[in-house]
Amino acid sequence: MDFTSLREAFPLIAGRPGLVYLDSAATSQKPKRVLEALDRYYKELNANVHRGAYRLSVAATEAYEEARRRIARFLGAEEREIIFVRNTTEAMNLVAYAWGLRNLKEGDEILVTEMEHHAGLVPWHLVAGLTGARIRAIPLTEEGRLDLSALDTLLTERVKVVSVVHMSNVLGTINPVAEIAKKAKEVGALVVVDGAQSAPHLPVNVKALGADFFALSGHKMLGPTGAGVLWGRYEVLEGMGPFLGGGEMIREVHVDRSTYAPPPQRFEAGT
Numbered sequence: 001m002d003f004t005s006l007r008e009a010f011p012l013i014a015g016r017p018g019l020v021y022l023d024s025a026a027t028s029q030k031p032k033r034v035l036e037a038l039d040r041y042y043k044e045l046n047a048n049v050h051r052g053a054y055r056l057s058v059a060a061t062e063a064y065e066e067a068r069r070r071i072a073r074f075l076g077a078e079e080r081e082i083i084f085v086r087n088t089t090e091a092m093n094l095v096a097y098a099w100g101l102r103n104l105k106e107g108d109e110i111l112v113t114e115m116e117h118h119a120g121l122v123p124w125h126l127v128a129g130l131t132g133a134r135i136r137a138i139p140l141t142e143e144g145r146l147d148l149s150a151l152d153t154l155l156t157e158r159v160k161v162v163s164v165v166h167m168s169n170v171l172g173t174i175n176p177v178a179e180i181a182k183k184a185k186e187v188g189a190l191v192v193v194d195g196a197q198s199a200p201h202l203p204v205n206v207k208a209l210g211a212d213f214f215a216l217s218g219h220k221m222l223g224p225t226g227a228g229v230l231w232g233r234y235e236v237l238e239g240m241g242p243f244l245g246g247g248e249m250i251r252e253v254h255v256d257r258s259t260y261a262p263p264p265q266r267f268e269a270g271t
């Protein structure tokens, strides 16, 4: 690997030989081409997307939708299954509230793991508190792996959702998500994958994982802060109500009621 040209690609690092940045798992530095693309957007294309019929707005919309197409290819998904959010945290909250709040009830169980990031845990705490559902966790072995021998006892018909981190931000462990998803499907549970650390490091094909949701943060994979993605299986998204309300996610609005656009727009309220 040519470290000199690699360093040159990152303006914040280039020209600072003393600077060694090893915190990319928290947030990555941004390469010159990403910064240039952002700069070009604001200088040449900036307009609100999906809001105007004038040329600039159409061009901005096309660029936005091209980003959606590229993300879909990157994840092995369909375009209509890609929802832009701020980050993994918002993606996990979207699933917990838009799906969990409406589908969980007392007696149901949410199965997580003992190595979840707070973003994969706290949204479920909040929704469990509102629905009466109970949270259980797959324990860890001494080597920091998931103790899958516990799965057969934990995965009962009561489990309605299994929410698992693909790659641990603390341990680096890569979890066998496809295997867990297959077992979760046998009891009819929904599978949510926190891909914040795996998307930057592993080839990901969401369909091959057998999950229903996959969340990632652009800022951990050389992209700008404030742009993340939630992938959702279309049949599941179609059956869900919105998370946030506002512009762009509606079909019809009256003073006392509104109807909602199909996914992915249903989940992309506001600018």
Ligand code: PLP
Pocket (backbone or CB within 6 Å): 025, 026, 087, 088, 089, 090, 117, 119, 120, 165, 167, 168, 169, 194, 196, 197, 217
């Ligand atoms: N999940 C994992 C595994 C993470 O490592 C992180 C961030 O460190 C997150 C979720 C939350 O990401 P964000 O702060 O971009 O929402």
